[in-house]
Each structure stands twice: as C-alpha cells, then as structure tokens.
Amino acid sequence: MKALHFGAGNIGRGFIGKVLSESGFKVIFSDIDQNLIDFINSNKGYSVRTVGSNLDNTVNVKNVSAINSNNPKIIPMIATVNLITTAVGPIALDAVAMIIAQGIILKIKTQSIQPLNIIACENKIQASSFLKKAVLEKLSTKYYDYLNQYIGFIDCSIDTIIPIVHNNKNYSFLITEEFKEWIVNTNQFKGNLPKIINMTLSNNLNAFIERKLFTLNTGHAIAAYLGLIKKYKTIKDAILDKKIRFIVRCAMEESGAVLIKRYNFNKKDHLSYINSIFVRFENPFISDTLERIGRNPLQKLARNERLIKPLLGSIEYGLPYFNLVKGIAAAFHYKNKNDLESMKISSLIKKQGIKKSLIDICSLSINSKEVYSIVLEYESILKTII
Numbered sequence: 178m179k180a181l182h183f184g185a186g187n188i189g190r191g192f193i194g195k196v197l198s199e200s201g202f203k204v205i206f207s208d209i210d211q212n213l214i215d216f217i218n219s220n221k222g223y224s225v226r227t228v229g230s231n232l233d234n235t236v237n238v239k240n241v242s243a244i245n246s247n248n249p250k251i252i253p254m255i256a257t258v259n260l261i262t263t264a265v266g267p268i269a270l271d272a273v274a275m276i277i278a279q280g281i282i283l284k285i286k287t288q289s290i291q292p293l294n295i296i297a298c299e300n301k302i303q304a305s306s307f308l309k310k311a312v313l314e315k316l317s318t319k320y321y322d323y324l325n326q327y328i329g330f331i332d333c334s335i336d337t338i339i340p341i342v343h344n345n346k347n348y349s350f351l352i353t354e355e356f357k358e359w360i361v362n363t364n365q366f367k368g369n370l371p372k373i374i375n376m377t378l379s380n381n382l383n384a385f386i387e388r389k390l391f392t393l394n395t396g397h398a399i400a401a402y403l404g405l406i407k408k409y410k411t412i413k414d415a416i417l418d419k420k421i422r423f424i425v426r427c428a429m430e431e432s433g434a435v436l437i438k439r440y441n442f443n444k445k446d447h448l449s450y451i452n453s454i455f456v457r458f459e460n461p462f463i464s465d466t467l468e469r470i471g472r473n474p475l476q477k478l479a480r481n482e483r484l485i486k487p488l489l490g491s492i493e494y495g496l497p498y499f500n501l502v503k504g505i506a507a508a509f510h511y512k513n514k515n516d517l518e519s520m521k522i523s524s525l526i527k528k529q530g531i532k533k534s535l536i537d538i539c540s541l542s543i544n545s546k547e548v549y550s551i552v553l554e555y556e557s558i559l560k561t562i563i
C-alpha cells in the first residue's frame with residue numbers, strides 16, 4: 178500500500194507520516210520546501226520524540242521519500258497510490274486540488290479502477306469535502322461519475338499538539354505530546370477500509386470535529402491572542418497568567434455550552450474534556466509558541482471558524498459569551514511582521530476602523546449584538562488585560 182502525503186511539516190511528519198509508515202504504508206511526502214524534500218530524500222527518515230509525564234520515547238521513521246509538489250512526476254504517483262493525506266494548512270488546499278485533479282485524469286486515462294481515498298487533515302470543518310469541491314471545480318463534468326465511484330474524500334478530526342522544533346531548518350526530528358486522536362468518517366471511504374494505527378472510525382464525525390475545533394482550538398487561539406498582548410512567548414506562560422487563564426477557561430465553557438446544547442453532549446464529560454485540554458496546554462515537556470498557535474488570524478476569524486462560530490452559537494441559544502468576545506477583540510490587536518495576515522488586519526483597521534473591518538473579516542451584520550460587543554471590548558481589552 179502506498180500513501181502520498183502533502184505537507185511534510187509538523188503534523189505531516191510528526192503524526193500522519195509516522196502512523197502511516199507504522200501501519201505498513203510506503204510513505205511519500207510532497208511539499209513546496211525544496212530543502213525539506215532534499216533532507217527527506219537524502220536521509221530517508223527522521224525521528225519523532227513523544228514526551229509526557231510517564232513517557233519519553235523516540236521512534237525513527239524509515240524508508241520514506243519526498244517529491245516537490247511542483248514536480249510533474251507527482252501526477253503518475255497520484256494515479257497509482259492508495260491513499261492521499263494532506264496537512265498543508267487550509268489556504269493551500271486549492272493548490273493541492275489542482276494537482277490531485279491532474280492525477281485523477283491520468284487515473285481515468287489509464288483505466289485504473291483501484292479506489293483512492295483522500296483525507297485532508299486540516300483544522301477546518303469538513304476539509305476533505307472542501308477539497309472534493311475544489312477538485313470537482315477543476316475537472317470536466319464528464320469525469321464526475323468516475324470520481325464519485327472510485328475516489329473517496331474522507332472528512333476527519335485530527336488532534337495532537339506538535340510545535341515547531343526545526344531551528345535553522347533542521348528537519349531531522351520532531352517533538353510531540355502523548356495525546357493523539359484521528360477520527361474519520363466511516364461512510365466516505367471507497368473500497369476496503371484501510372487499517373491505520375491511531376485512526377478511529379465514526380458515523381457521527383461533525384460532533385467530533387466541532388468538539389475539538391470549538392474547544393481546544395478556540396481556547397488555544399484566545400490564549401495566544403491574549404498572551405501576545407502581554408508579550409508572552411509560549412502557551413504555557415500565557416495560560417499560567419491568572420487573568421488569561423480565567424478568560425480562556427470561561428470562553429471554552431461558553432463555547433462548550435453551545436456544543437452541549439447542539440450535540441446533546443454530557444455536561445460533566447465535556448467539562449472533563451476541557452480540563453484535559455488545560456493539562457495539555459500546560460505540558461512542561463513541550464514548548465509551543467503563541468506565534469504558531471495564533472498564525473493566520475484572518476482565517477481563524479472567519480465566520481465558520483473557532484472564534485466567531487461559537488460566539489454566534491451562544492447568541493443564537495441565548496447563552497453567555499462575554500469571554501469569547503474578549504478573545505475575538507484580542508485577535509484584532511494581533512500585529513506581527515512575521516504574520517502577513519495579522520499585518521493585513523492591522524492595516525485594514527487603520528484604514529477603515531474596527532467596526533467595518535470586523536464586519537468584512539468575520540462576515541457579521543452591521544448593527545448586530547456581536548459587532549457592538551466586539552467593538553466595545555476591542556477598545557478596552559488592552560487596559561483590562563494588563
């Protein structure tokens with residue numbers, strides 16, 4: 178069995194590539210970073226260290242190879258592999274869709290009836306369905322029947338924290354926490370279900386995707402934006418600040434109340450889930466930067482994403498949302514030259530003010546309760562958080 182994985186970054190090598198290799202797949206990575214490609218091809222492997230309170234275990238991932246996504250030789254690979262996975266970040270999915278579409282055309286031309294399953298492992302709701310739509314847009318309708326018969330796009334929820342460790346582009350090792358969760362939608366596979374270590378099959382995936390994105394990632398993002406205002410560098414430092422900790426905890430509970438109502442989750446279990454995430458944020462064995470966690474704020478502030486969607490849910494159900502608003506207001510203060518999206522937000526606010534900017538970025542209605550609350554908090558958060 179062969180797997181092609183797009184995005185040989187932290188989660189790509191540290192989790193997906195590792196479990197696919199351990200599950201018996203011949204793994205080929207694809208990336209746009211030629212130095213990374215050269216490293217993988219000359220070393221044919223890398224190591225992944227998993228650290229936790231009772232664990233310190235290093236695994237060497239071996240016999241892997243890599244190809245640049247811009248290399249045309251990737252097209253025949255797509256036409257012959259059994260599985261494609263991605264972890265490129267949601268913005269890059271469209272570029273990946275273009276390459277996958279060409280591979281599918283070749284698969285059709287060579288009359289292959291070998292099923293191909295594609296799993297987009299991104300922090301985005303139904304990322305694989307989004308990828309499917311992007312692939313369909315690039316294919317003539319005459320190929321749709323083939324695609325629907327032989328190509329599976331499997332939505333998933335993926336959870337394990339893998340920080341950035343490669344200083345000076347040293348790609349030889351990654352550090353990961355012990356917690357791992359990869360839940361996939363059973364019903365979307367074509368052909369036989371692949372046997373993959375650490376992969377859980379589910380018929381109720383949307384609840385799991387939202388539970389993870391609107392709890393862990395909501396809390397993570399809010400801690401990052403508040404922490405960055407106070408000039409903290411890591412999530413651990415931010416979360417140990419009493420004021421930040423309180424807001425993050427309350428915001429996760431506010432978002433949790435929406436999930437409990439929407440999906441009928443057990444309240445006690447959900448509060449334990451939040452507690453377990455706090456323990457992960459405080460993990461003393463991992464140093465995870467707020468710059469990584471808060472990256473691409475434009476994307477994180479979109480209407481269906483981890484900050485705005487929980488807020489809209491709270492308003493819809495008449496539930497509290499005070500702390501979610503603080504997190505959103507903090508995100509609008511993020512300004513970092515290394516993060517182009519944060520610079521775009523900041524110049525937009527300078528040009529057209531906070532109200533219009535947040536209406537444009539978050540797709541909110543002009544005279545809504547949410548816009549009023551965020552603007553108010555945006556104006557006071559810098560003083561109240563210190």
Ligand SMILES: NC(=O)c1ccc[n+]([C@@H]2O[C@H](COP(=O)([O-])OP(=O)(O)OC[C@H]3O[C@@H](n4cnc5c(N)ncnc54)[C@H](O)[C@@H]3O)[C@@H](O)[C@H]2O)c1
Pocket residue numbers: 183184185186187188189207208209210213246264265266267269272273298299300335336337338339340
């Ligand atoms: N790191 C984590 O803790 C974690 C956990 C769960 C999910 N995720 C999700 O996984 C995705 C990747 O995150 P990451 O932390 O590994 O990021 P990363 O920046 O470490 O890796 C992304 C990789 O994708 C590559 N890439 C970008 N555009 C590409 C393209 N068009 N074709 C091929 N490769 C391309 C980049 O060069 C980079 O090597 C994101 O969607 C993220 O939300 C990350």
Ligand SMILES: O=P(O)(O)OC[C@@H](O)[C@@H](O)[C@H](O)[C@H](O)CO
Pocket residue numbers: 300335336337338339393394397398469470471472473
């Ligand atoms: O990857 P992003 O930018 O969507 O979000 C940053 C972090 O919250 C995220 O990578 C988490 O570490 C991860 O989702 C944990 O499973």
